Amino acid sequence: MLTKSKKYTFTFVTIKLFTFVIANLNHKMTTKEYLTFKQKKISGRYITLKNIKPLINNLPEIFKVIELGKSFLGQSIYKIKIGTGKKRILIWSQMHGNETTGTKAIFDLCNYLNSKEGQSTILKACTIVIVPMLNPDGAMKFTRVNAQDIDLNRDAVALKAPESKLLHDLLYNFKPNYCFNLHDQRPIFSVGKANNPATISFLAPSVNEARDLTDGRKETMRIIVAMYLSLKKHIPNQIGRYTDEFYPKATGDNFQKAGFNTILIEAGHYKGDYFREKTRKYNFLALLSGVNAIYSSNNFDYTSYFNIPNNETNYYDTIYKNVCLNGQKKVIGVFLKPIFKNNSVKFIPNIKILENTTTYNADNTEYKEFNFSSIDKLNTFLQNAHKK
Numbered sequence: 132m133l134t135k136s137k138k139y140t141f142t143f144v145t146i147k148l149f150t151f152v153i154a155n156l157n158h159k160m161t162t163k164e165y166l167t168f169k170q171k172k173i174s175g176r177y178i179t180l181k182n183i184k185p186l187i188n189n190l191p192e193i194f195k196v197i198e199l200g201k202s203f204l205g206q207s208i209y210k211i212k213i214g215t216g217k218k219r220i221l222i223w224s225q226m227h228g229n230e231t232t233g234t235k236a237i238f239d240l241c242n243y244l245n246s247k248e249g250q251s252t253i254l255k256a257c258t259i260v261i262v263p264m265l266n267p268d269g270a271m272k273f274t275r276v277n278a279q280d281i282d283l284n285r286d287a288v289a290l291k292a293p294e295s296k297l298l299h300d301l302l303y304n305f306k307p308n309y310c311f312n313l314h315d316q317r318p319i320f321s322v323g324k325a326n327n328p329a330t331i332s333f334l335a336p337s338v339n340e341a342r343d344l345t346d347g348r349k350e351t352m353r354i355i356v357a358m359y360l361s362l363k364k365h366i367p368n369q370i371g372r373y374t375d376e377f378y379p380k381a382t383g384d385n386f387q388k389a390g391f392n393t394i395l396i397e398a399g400h401y402k403g404d405y406f407r408e409k410t411r412k413y414n415f416l417a418l419l420s421g422v423n424a425i426y427s428s429n430n431f432d433y434t435s436y437f438n439i440p441n442n443e444t445n446y447y448d449t450i451y452k453n454v455c456l457n458g459q460k461k462v463i464g465v466f467l468k469p470i471f472k473n474n475s476v477k478f479i480p481n482i483k484i485l486e487n488t489t490t491y492n493a494d495n496t497e498y499k500e501f502n503f504s505s506i507d508k509l510n511t512f513l514q515n516a517h518k519k
């Protein structure tokens with residue numbers, strides 16, 4: 132039990148804060164604890180400005196909210212600022228309008244920051260700026276691109292979209308030590324040879340084609356290692372590393388190149404979780420452990436970043452083991468693609484004929500024998516079997 136003393140010395144407080152940070156980094160949050168922070172007013176795959184506006188308006192006073200600017204179609208893009216500490220952290224989500232898991236995780240994080248733990252640790256050590264939906268026009272239409280058909284994540288140099296310009300100007304005004312760039316990846320992404328779904332993937336973006344390990348990239352990798360170790364306690368074989376091929380027009384690559392360490396988090400599939408409510412929790416935990424690692428003095432070894440398995444594309448919703456197509460035995464992989472229809476997200480099956488040499492994994496495996504005289508007949512069968 133802790134004994135309370137009224138006369139805290141500065142050193143004692145510092146030691147206490149440091150101990151708390153270590154405890155935070157080692158703590159495995161239970162589902163019950165997580166549920167106390169989960170923002171239950173938003174869920175599912177389709178999240179628009181209309182859904183998050185009431186949450187932004189109801190944030191407690193410690194969150195300073197301003198309208199950062201407008202989207203191409205004139206929707207508000209908000210900036211939320213919280214904390215008074217030295218470490219400056221910039222977080223944005225939904226630069227791809229149909230990638231909403233990060234937005235849900237951000238509002239869970241806001242609840243954590245507002246808690247006693249959040250206020251006594253993170254908010255003393257960090258100043259955090261959040262843009263919870265950079266592409267509200269894309270969010271409305273459930274598209275990756277903005278209303279001008281521009282992929283904001285390939286517009287970091289040209290800055291043709293007003294949304295890209297807003298993020299760019301915010302970056303240079305705020306000058307963060309670290310950025311978190313939040314995305315969603317398709318359910319087909321798997322982790323290394325084990326082929327479990329890549330529920331969370333990380334990337335420390337390259338700054339050039341040679342993928343040089345600059346000091347900034349090493350710093351980014353260190354934070355990712357901390358996040359990986361923390362998340363490993365929850366989903367040990369479901370964390371991947373995204374390709375670090377240099378994309379000259381991409382946001383993360385250009386921010387990292389400009390000296391602002393940028394961590395990419397890709398939220399992916401968890402078995403059976405098509406609405407990404409389980410993944411959301413791991414996205415939140417990843418963010419929380421990343422922020423904790425940024426202000427703690429733990430010196431994580433950046434080289435461990437390379438031990439995180441690479442992403443592959445070998446995960447399916449269902450694998451049909453015994454399909455006879457035109458008299459030939461085939462293994463069929465079905466993956467589900469989200470589409471926007473009648474104002475909601477539906478999932479349609481896509482088919483891949485798998486090679487015998489490929490290893491794969493799936494939510495479901497079907498061993499029953501099926502016989503189809505044409506690929507069209509197989510397609511019709513699968514479209515009916517996988518209506519979700």
Ligand SMILES: [Zn+2]
Nearest residue numbers: 227230314315
């Ligand atoms: Zn994306």
